[in-house]
Amino acid sequence: MSQATRHTNPEAILQVLQDWTEAQWLRALDLSFARFLLSLEPQAPALLPLAAALLARLEGEGHTCLQLDLFLHEPDRFLSGAPELITEMRHILAAWSQPQQWIDILSTCRVVEHIDHTHPKLQGDDSETPLVLDQGRLYLRRYWRDAQCIARTLTERVSRRASIPVPAETLKPLLAQLFPADTSGSPENLPWQKIACALAMRGRFTIITGGPGTGKTYTAARLIALLMAQHNSDSLRIVLAAPTGKAAVRINESLHNAIAQLPPLGQQDLAAAFARIGPARTLHNLLGARPGTRRFRHDRQHPLDLDVLIVDEASMIHQEMMAALLRALPDHAQLILLGDQDQLASVEAGAVLADLCNHTGSYDSATCTWLEATCNCFLETATRSSNPLSSGVVRLQRSHRFNVGIGALADAVQQGQTSLAIQTLHQEAVLEWYEAPEVAQILQLADSHSGYRPLWENIRRAGSKNIEEHALWVQQILEQYGAFRLLCALRQGPWGVTGINQAIEDHLQETGLLKTQGLWYAGRPALITRNDPQLGLSNGDIGIALPDPQGKLRVYFPGNDPLPRAILPSRLKYSESAWAMTVHKSQGSEFQHTALILPAQDSAVIRRELLYTAITRAREKFSLFATAAGLEQAITRRTLRMSGLLSALQNSAN
Numbered sequence: 001m002s003q004a005t006r007h008t009n010p011e012a013i014l015q016v017l018q019d020w021t022e023a024q025w026l027r028a029l030d031l032s033f034a035r036f037l038l039s040l041e042p043q044a045p046a047l048l049p050l051a052a053a054l055l056a057r058l059e060g061e062g063h064t065c066l067q068l069d070l071f072l073h074e075p076d077r078f079l080s081g082a083p084e085l086i087t088e089m090r091h092i093l094a095a096w097s098q099p100q101q102w103i104d105i106l107s108t109c110r111v112v113e114h115i116d117h118t119h120p121k122l123q124g125d126d127s128e129t130p131l132v133l134d135q136g137r138l139y140l141r142r143y144w145r146d147a148q149c150i151a152r153t154l155t156e157r158v159s160r161r162a163s164i165p166v167p168a169e170t171l172k173p174l175l176a177q178l179f180p181a182d183t184s185g186s187p188e189n190l191p192w193q194k195i196a197c198a199l200a201m202r203g204r205f206t207i208i209t210g211g212p213g214t215g216k217t218y219t220a221a222r223l224i225a226l227l228m229a230q231h232n233s234d235s236l237r238i239v240l241a242a243p244t245g246k247a248a249v250r251i252n253e254s255l256h257n258a259i260a261q262l263p264p265l266g267q268q269d270l271a272a273a274f275a276r277i278g279p280a281r282t283l284h285n286l287l288g289a290r291p292g293t294r295r296f297r298h299d300r301q302h303p304l305d306l307d308v309l310i311v312d313e314a315s316m317i318h319q320e321m322m323a324a325l326l327r328a329l330p331d332h333a334q335l336i337l338l339g340d341q342d343q344l345a346s347v348e349a350g351a352v353l354a355d356l357c358n359h360t361g362s363y364d365s366a367t368c369t370w371l372e373a374t375c376n377c378f379l380e381t382a383t384r385s386s387n388p389l390s391s392g393v394v395r396l397q398r399s400h401r402f403n404v405g406i407g408a409l410a411d412a413v414q415q416g417q418t419s420l421a422i423q424t425l426h427q428e429a430v431l432e433w434y435e436a437p438e439v440a441q442i443l444q445l446a447d448s449h450s451g452y453r454p455l456w457e458n459i460r461r462a463g464s465k466n467i468e469e470h471a472l473w474v475q476q477i478l479e480q481y482g483a484f485r486l487l488c489a490l491r492q493g494p495w496g497v498t499g500i501n502q503a504i505e506d507h508l509q510e511t512g513l514l515k516t517q518g519l520w521y522a523g524r525p526a527l528i529t530r531n532d533p534q535l536g537l538s539n540g541d542i543g544i545a546l547p548d549p550q551g552k553l554r555v556y557f558p559g560n561d562p563l564p565r566a567i568l569p570s571r572l573k574y575s576e577s578a579w580a581m582t583v584h585k586s587q588g589s590e591f592q593h594t595a596l597i598l599p600a601q602d603s604a605v606i607r608r609e610l611l612y613t614a615i616t617r618a619r620e621k622f623s624l625f626a627t628a629a630g631l632e633q634a635i636t637r638r639t640l641r642m643s644g645l646l647s648a649l650q651n652s653a654n
């Protein structure tokens with residue numbers, strides 16, 4: 001068959017898709033979706049099955065739409081694979097290389113709805129075609145619907161910004177009391193934490209973004225104190241949440257510590273009031289996930305019972321979850337998102353926090369007047385921002401916790417400055433760079449005092465039979481495990497999680513440090529890989545297998561209770577060893593010492609956001625195993641997730 005025929009015949013395109021699926025470049029799901037659309041519209045043009053399969057595959061890579069101009073300009077930026085497959089894809093796409101061709105052809109399909117913004121009332125929600133074409137972007141319908149929902153709900157929330165009646169004259173002295181050092185109103189040194197509180201106090205939607213240690217939790221603690229001082233703390237329902245169980249545990253701990261350090265505010269017993277809020281929950285749990293479905297118990301008809309919702313680690317919220325959250329949020333409630341927009345985006349599709357923070361940092365005149373009245377800050381009023389949420393977003397700028405060397409490296413990477421990053425790696429004592437990495441060096445580091453050695457020695461000592469002493473020992477082991485972590489960019493291969501875990505277990509066995517035969521051995525850190533509601537465990541939770549006081553092996557998980565939970569290993573169906581873990585899985589955690597392992601061979605998944613996320617997991621020391629070329633590629637390559645959220649926000653605001 002000639003290439004020309006291949007390009008115009010849907011059956012021939014299906015054959016190409018079949019070949020790509022056999023080569024494992026497409027997923028079976030992608031092919032099935034293309035077939036399904038052709039079954040709905042047998043006379044469809046050849047472009048339809050191709051577009052459907054590529055769109056489905058892109059969704060698997062985290063994109064919420066196929067943005068025609070970006071994708072057709074550089075398809076292999078978004079879909080990587082074996083060179084011959086990429087060449088074939090490029091060759092086939094050459095027949096439809098212009099966005100307008102796609103629009104003209106796909107608009108004729110019955111399974112595609114083309115949104116016409118000049119007649120918005122006639123379009124949209126009522127129609128149920130599987131695909132939607134909107135302003136040069138092709139969507140799976142549910143992603144389009146979710147983007148519209150987020151955009152509509154948030155612009156509506158922001159437009160009611162000033163509708164919470166908080167008198168500036170009562171807020172001002174409270175803010176001054178909570179942020180005593182922040183008296184300066186000079187533009188170079190604005191008190192962003194105080195500004196964040198002032199905005200969140202009267203807004204129904206606020207984002208407090210910033211790198212690690214910039215005081216997001218510090219600010220959230222003060223915001224909670226202000227809310228309690230302004231309203232009746234007994235009846236105000238404040239709820240804390242996070243995308244994962246681990247992140248929920250962490251926000252509990254850090255907020256608890258931050259509240260304990262707060263100065264007294266009026267008559268409030270803050271610690272008691274905070275205790276009434278209750279521990280942070282995962283978003284799944286809060287919304288009432290229905291197992292085996294995409295649905296939640298709470299939605300527009302059954303809204304959540306709360307007045308204020310504070311969600312930490314918001315960079316991990318994917319688009320579908322954000323839409324579900326907004327549907328379930330009562331109209332009157334205040335939503336505050338905390339997170340670092342520069343971190344890796346969510347595993348599932350979308351880059352919600354980064355999209356929502358895009359083009360922000362300017363404030364409208366009403367907001368500037370409010371900040372002047374409450375914070376004594378004089379900000380320049382922006383002429384119209386291209387992001388309607390801009391007045392509700394605050395970026396905290398200064399790190400208060402970070403080790404200076406680690407912070408400098410994170411900044412250089414985040415700004416894409418390779419030579420500065422290399423110079424910093426060479427200069428700073430807390431940074432260690434293995435430029436010609438070998439597995440033996442990784443094992444040596446893991447087996448050192450700043451690695452797992454203290455943990456391994458403590459595990460070998462074995463716990464006491466006395467219950468209290470045993471509990472203390474378990475607690476100590478969990479803390480020691482949390483002090484160091486090996487992070488990998490990849491899952492598979494000798495430099496990936498599986499290879500490094502195996503190398504460590506072999507090392508432990510060979511040196512006799514721990515007996516690692518079998519799946520479960522005393523000392524094995526086990527990462528849960530699937531949610532298990534019955535056991536109350538979430539994907540990403542980590543426990544350590546240790547003998548109980550009777551010598552029987554149990555897996556101990558840290559939790560909100562002071563005592564770790566003990567579960568029999570046989571009950572844990574889905575787990576993997578966690579001496580090394582992926583950078584993705586480490587999100588929401590921090591370790592005193594973090595080591596990142598980049599593979600010798602380049603991989604398209606190694607990008608700036610991954611490097612930044614790994615570096616910012618380290619509190620005191622960061623070790624890097626990477627060649628100079630690997631490091632440079634990682635810094636240069638940026639993640640670009642195709643999404644229509646910003647454009648949907650702009651449409652909603654008009």
Ligand SMILES: Nc1ncnc2c1ncn2[C@@H]1O[C@H](COP(=O)(O)OP(=O)(O)OP(=O)(O)O)[C@@H](O)[C@H]1O
Nearest residue numbers: 193210211212213214215216217218219254400401
């Ligand atoms: N304005 C400030 N003055 C003094 N100390 C501060 C201030 N802001 C934050 N800190 C301190 O800096 C440290 C880091 O703050 P915090 O934990 O709130 O940062 P974060 O942005 O939530 O970090 P992460 O993203 O890692 O969770 C804490 O010890 C906190 O008490």
